[in-house]
Amino acid sequence: MKQDSNIKNDLFLKALRGENTKRTPVWMMRQAGRYLPEYIKIREKYSFFERCQTPELACEITLQPVDIIGVDAAILFSDILVVPQAMGLEVQLIEKQGPLLPNPIKTDVDLNRVRVPNVEETLGYVFDAIKLIKQELNGRVPLIGFAGAPWTLLCYMVQGKGSKTFDEAKAFCYQNPPLAHQLLQMITDTTIAYLKAQVAAGADTVQIFDSWGGLWSKQDFEIFSLQYIRQIVAALKDEVPVIVFAKGAWHSLGEMAQTGANGLGIDWCIEPEMARKFAGDNITLQGNFDPAKLLSPIPEIKKEVTKMLRAFGPNRHIANLGHGILPNVAVDHARVFVDTVKEFSFN
Numbered sequence: 001m002k003q004d005s006n007i008k009n010d011l012f013l014k015a016l017r018g019e020n021t022k023r024t025p026v027w028m029m030r031q032a033g034r035y036l037p038e039y040i041k042i043r044e045k046y047s048f049f050e051r052c053q054t055p056e057l058a059c060e061i062t063l064q065p066v067d068i069i070g071v072d073a074a075i076l077f078s079d080i081l082v083v084p085q086a087m088g089l090e091v092q093l094i095e096k097q098g099p100l101l102p103n104p105i106k107t108d109v110d111l112n113r114v115r116v117p118n119v120e121e122t123l124g125y126v127f128d129a130i131k132l133i134k135q136e137l138n139g140r141v142p143l144i145g146f147a148g149a150p151w152t153l154l155c156y157m158v159q160g161k162g163s164k165t166f167d168e169a170k171a172f173c174y175q176n177p178p179l180a181h182q183l184l185q186m187i188t189d190t191t192i193a194y195l196k197a198q199v200a201a202g203a204d205t206v207q208i209f210d211s212w213g214g215l216w217s218k219q220d221f222e223i224f225s226l227q228y229i230r231q232i233v234a235a236l237k238d239e240v241p242v243i244v245f246a247k248g249a250w251h252s253l254g255e256m257a258q259t260g261a262n263g264l265g266i267d268w269c270i271e272p273e274m275a276r277k278f279a280g281d282n283i284t285l286q287g288n289f290d291p292a293k294l295l296s297p298i299p300e301i302k303k304e305v306t307k308m309l310r311a312f313g314p315n316r317h318i319a320n321l322g323h324g325i326l327p328n329v330a331v332d333h334a335r336v337f338v339d340t341v342k343e344f345s346f347n
């Protein structure tokens with residue numbers, strides 16, 4: 001396992017390793033982004049993928065929440081969809097609408113357009129960004145690398161755009177399971193190489209985002225998602241701590257804990273006590289504040305954050321939202337979330 005003795009604020013890594021911490025560490029999913037005026041300024045000048053592909057811009061955006069909000073960990077500014085792009089699919093990001101893949105995968109012929117790429121050649125800009133970020137962070141806080149889970153990436157690669165149900169992606173899995181498994185395995189192989197290269201460039205931990213894991217039953221989640229996540233965790237876990245966040249897949253917290261991951265992300269639809277019961281004692285839980293609750297009045301946010309901290313208890317918890325921060329959250333409300341965690345004491 002990688003050493004991190006050069007990191008000054010190591011609360012987050014300590015919590016992931018299961019060590020006691022003097023207070024609960026805190027960061028927010030999607031913390032680098034649209035609720036920050038400093039980010040919007042950069043967005044006015046450069047397209048989304050320009051922001052991702054220019055290491056200086058990715059670095060500046062990654063550092064913004066560290067400097068402005070004071071979180072205990074930085075997360076690389078990038079997107080899960082750079083992987084389908086590197087695998088050969090065109091990916092566009094339409095402002096105010098979200099991702100669009102104009103030529104999605106529908107048949108076995110379409111699969112011929114997809115490859116397991118050389119990640120150094122196709123995603124080198126991500127590793128350059130990580131090296132620059134590590135240099136600029138200068139050990140202030142650890143850096144989280146990330147990737148989408150194979151199932152969540154398949155959702156976009158097959159459906160071609162965002163969806164509430166991803167019915168076409170599920171139909172693809174149910175109608176031609178061998179083809180689905182071939183694609184899931186290609187994404188898995190790419191993701192393992194991609195995350196290993198992120199770690200080699202300096203990422204201190206990696207998080208796997210399975211944003212659409214909750215669309216499956218427990219049984220189908222194992223078949224179409226968890227068996228691939230398991231491969232990724234197994235390939236990475238001896239190098240850095242791994243966090244698995246499968247939104248909505250509360251039924252499989254126990255199985256996810258068995259993968260060897262150090263941390264599990266949980267959303268707000270499961271109580272901390274219940275999540276702990278399912279996941280067992282040997283893993284760190286990360287979450288689970290409802291992102292929409294940051295729209296409440298400030299005193300209410302303070303009260304609710306305190307309640308959440310007590311429910312999780314002092315150890316093996318990383319305070320976070322239960323999903324990404326919403327774009328219409330005021331910066332001072334985001335700061336109250338972080339400050340309330342930092343000021344709280346169990347004594």
Ligand SMILES: Cc1c2[nH]c(c1CCC(=O)O)Cc1[nH]c(c(CCC(=O)O)c1C)Cc1[nH]c(c(CCC(=O)O)c1C)Cc1[nH]c(c(C)c1CCC(=O)O)C2
Pocket residue numbers: 028029030031032033034043048075076077078079080081093097098099146162209211323324
């Ligand atoms: C499903 C998913 C995507 N991307 C991601 C996920 C998994 C996590 C989740 O479920 O929220 C992950 C992601 N996307 C982005 C990050 C950056 C790091 C961070 O601050 O967390 C991370 C970790 C930047 C981004 N990725 C995107 C933006 C917004 C583009 C902009 O307005 O600048 C940012 C800052 C675009 C994006 N990218 C994606 C969508 C659906 C959208 C559009 C809608 C949205 O913004 O949520 C795909």
